[in-house]
Amino acid sequence: MREFSGTILDIAERALRTREATEQGGLLSGQDPTAINLNDPLRLWIVQVGVIVLTTQILALGLRKIRQPKVIAEVIGGILLGPTAFGRVPGFTQHIFPQDSRPFLSLVANIGLCLFLFLVGLEIDAAIIKRNARLSVTVAMAGMCLPFGFGAALAVPLYNTFIDHSVKFTNFMLFTGVAYSITAFPVLCRILTELKLLDTTVGIVVLSAGVGNDIIGWTLLALSVALVNAGSGLMALWILMVCVGWTLFLLFVVKRALLWLARRTGSTRDGPTMFFMTVTMLLLFGSAFFTDIIGVHAIFGAFLAGIIVPREGGLAIALTEKLEDMVSIIFLPLYFTISGLSTDLGLLDNGITWGYTVAICSLAYIGKFGGCTLASRWAGFSWREASTIGSLMSCKGLVELIVLNVGLSAGILSPRVFSMFVLEALLLTFMTTPAVEFLYPPHMRVRATATGAPYTTATDGPQGTEGVMQRSEGFNQAREEDSSRRSRFTVVLDKIEHLPGMMALTQLILPPPPPYASRAAAASSTLEGSSAMLKTELSTSPLPSTPAVNIDAIRLIELSDRTSAVMKGSNTEHLLTTDPLLDIFTTFGALHGVPVSNSLAIVTFDDLGSSVAEHAKRNDSQLILVPWLPPHYSMDVTPSQGTNAASSGDHANAGAVTPRAGHMPNPFEALFRATSPGQDHTDVSALHSQFVRSLFAATHTDVALFVDRHMPGGHKLTQAGTYHLFVPFFGGPDDRLALEFAVQLCVNPKISATVVRVTKREDEPEQSGENEKQQIIADEPTIHHNTMFPDTVYANATTQTRLQSETADNIAWSRYTHASAFADPTLAPALSRMDFSEVGTPEPLRYTIKQALGMSRSVVDERGRLLILAGRSRRLAVENHHAELKSVMEEHGGLANEVKRTVGDVATALVVSGCQASLIVFQASVSADRE
Incomplete structure (x- = not known):
C-alpha cells in the first residue's frame, strides 16, 4: 500500500508540475515591471508613454503662462528625458528607455509623424497663396534664398570641423540649407491665432508666405533624402522623377476621385463617413509607403495625402478633429522624446562648439529675419510691419526638428551638430512670440479688409x-x-x-415701422386700381425720424x-x-x-x-x-414647496416657486455654479463669470447683459409680442443708462414702461401709496470700497463724485419727467407709454422685489412679458444696498458672492427672490460719465 500510495503521489506531483503556468513576470512575483521583453514590449511602452506625456504636459502648463507654443514644452521635455538631464541619473535610461526598446518607440513615433504630416497637409490651403500671391511669393522666396545661402556658407566650416568626411559635403550642405530656410507653418498658425494677427495685413502675408515656404521646404527635403539614398546622380534623377510623377498623379487624378467619393458619401455635407475615413487612411499610409520605397522619406507621402483631401464643406477640419487628439497627446511627444534621446547638450563642452552654436543661431535668425524684412519693406510695408513679418517667419518649431532627425537617421549629421541645431530651433521658436509683441503691439496693428491695393486697412x-x-x-x-x-x-x-x-x-x-400698411389698405379700398396715386402718396409720406x-x-x-x-x-x-x-x-x-x-x-x-x-x-x-440663457431645469417641485404654496393660497409665493434642481433655482447658479452641491459645476461657473467680468472691466463701451429667464415648461410666450418694462432707478451712471435705453425701447408701440425712482429713507416707514410722488431726502455719503478683482471700470466713490452723480441723476430724471419733455416730438411718443413715480422707503430692495413680482403676475394675465432694466452699479451708485441684500439673501436663500460682484446688488436681489422676469443689467462706459 505504501508503494501504491507513493506512486499515486508521484504521478499527481508530476501532473501538477506539467500543468503549472509559465511565469509571466508579474509585479507580485518580484520581477521588475520595466524589464524589457522583446516578445511583449507593451508594459514598458506604457511606462514610457506615461513618463513622456506627464513631463510634456507639466512643462506646457508653465510655458502657456508666457504664451509659448506647446512644441516648446515637447522639445524641452524630450531633451530633459535624454542624456542631457535625466539620462545622467543612474539607472534612469537603463530602466525607462533601454536601447532594446528604442525600435518599438521609434516605430510608434514614426507612425505618429506620418499622421502629423498628414495634418500639416490638411492645414495648407492653396487658395490662401492664390489670393495673396504677389506679396506672399516675394516674402517666401526671400525667406528661402537668403537663409539657404547662409546655411550653405556655414556648412563649409561645420563640415570641416565636426563632420566625418565619409559624408558627402553636398548632402550636408543641402540639409543645412533646408534647416535654415524652412518655417514651421503649424506653429506659425498657432502663434498668429493666439496673438490675434490673422485679420491683419501682417498676418495674411505671413500665413500665405508660410504656406509657400512649407511646400518648397518639404520639396527640398525630399530632394535631399533622394540624393542621400541614391548611389549615383542618375539614380537620384530617377528617384526625383518618380516622386514628381507620384505627386502629379495624386494632385490631378486621386484628388478628383477623392472629391467625388466625398460628395457621393455625403462627407462634405455631414462630415467624413466611416468608409471615407477608411479610404483616406489607406491612401495616407499607401502614399507614405510608396515614397519610402522609392527612396524618399515616408513623411513626404503623408504630406501629399493631406494636401489632396477636399476642403469643401469643412471636410479637412472635420478630419483633423478626428485625428488630432491622439497625434498631439501621444505620438508627437514620443517623436520629440526620440529626438531628445539623441540630443546631448553636454556635447557642447568647449569654446569652439559654443562659438559655432552662437554662429548657427545668429545666422539662422539674421538670414530669415533679414530676407523677409527686406522683401516686406520693398513690398510697401513699414519698417515695424516688415520686421514683424521677419520675426514671424523665423519661427522654426517642430518642422526643423523633423528635418534634423531625418538628417541624423541618414548619418549626415553628427550627434554634436544635431544638438547644436536643436538648440537653435528651440531658441528661435521661443523668441518669436515676445519679439512680435515688442515689435507690433496691438495699438499699432493694421487690420485688413476685403479690398484694396494691396489692402484697404483700418489702422489702430x-x-x-x-x-x-x-x-x-x-x-x-x-x-x-x-x-x-x-x-x-x-x-x-x-x-x-x-x-x-x-x-x-x-x-x-x-x-x-412707419404706419404705411394701414394707409395703404385704406387707399386700396377707396382707390381701387389707382396704383399710381397710391405710389405718389407713399413716396411723399414723411420718413421716420x-x-x-x-x-x-x-x-x-x-x-x-x-x-x-x-x-x-x-x-x-x-x-x-x-x-x-x-x-x-x-x-x-x-x-x-x-x-x-x-x-x-x-x-x-x-x-x-x-x-x-x-x-x-x-x-x-x-x-x-x-x-x-439658463440651462434646462428639471420641472420637479419639492413637496414642501407645493404644500406651502397650496395651503397659503398666496399667488405671489406660488409664482415664486420655480423648477428646481435640488436647490434654489436661478440662472446664475447654472452660470457660476457656486451654490450647486456635489457636482462638477465649479469650473464652468468660474470660467463664465471670468468672461463676463473681464468684458465689464476691459470695455469702453456701454454693456447690456441680457438674461432670458424663460425656461422650458414655463408659461408660453405671448403671441401679441407686447412687453412691459420695469426700471427701478436708484441713481448712478448705470441706472441712467438703463433709463435712457427704456425711453428708446418705448418708441415701439408694443412696449410700455414703469419707471420708479426709489430712494432709501431711514427715518420714515414705507409709504402705502406706492405711486405717489414724494420729495427725495438725500442720504449720507457712502464710500464703496474696491474689490481685489478689477471687475468694473469705475473709480472709487468719494463725496465729490457722489454729489456729481446725484446731480447727473437729477438732470436725467427731470429731462423725462418735466412737462416740457412731453412737448418734444422726439420724446413724446415714448413718454406717453411710460409711467414715472418717486418712492421713498427704508427697504428699497424689498420694495423693488414686491413691485417686480406684482408686475410679473399682471403682465402674464395680460398675455405680455415683463422685462426688468437695472444698472449694475458696482460703484458710483447713490445707495449702498449691502446690508439689505444680505438680509434678502438670508430670507430667500444663499447665493454666490460671485453673482453679486458680477451683476450688482439690485439684479442679485431680483434673482434670489424668484421673480421669473427677464433682466437686462447695464454698465455704462467711462467716457459716458465724463461730464
Missing part, C-alpha cells in the same frame, strides 16, 4: 487711435444731445441657445490646444459664410430689414472679454449686447 495705430478718439468724442456729444438713441449695437453670440434671446432683444431695439439700426454680430469661438481650432482661425472667411449661428441671425436681420455685419473671433478664453471690447471699439459700437 497713432493716427487710427486719434480718429477713434475723435469719433468717440462725436458719439459722446451726440449722446448728450439725444442720449436716448442708440443705433449701433454689437451682439455677442456664443451658443445656439443664445439665439432666441438675442432675436427677441434685437427685435425690441428696432425702430417701429429714428436713426437706422446697425447690428454687428460677433461669433466667439474659444481657441483650444487643438489643431482644428487653429485651422478655423486661419479659415475665418469660410466660417463666416457657413457658421449656423451667424447664418440664422443674419437671416433674422434680413427679414426685419436690418443690416447685420458678421465677424468671428477665435481667441483663448482669457482674451474673450478683451476681444469683444476691442471689436466694439473698432466698429464704433454704442452698446454691447451680451446674452445668457
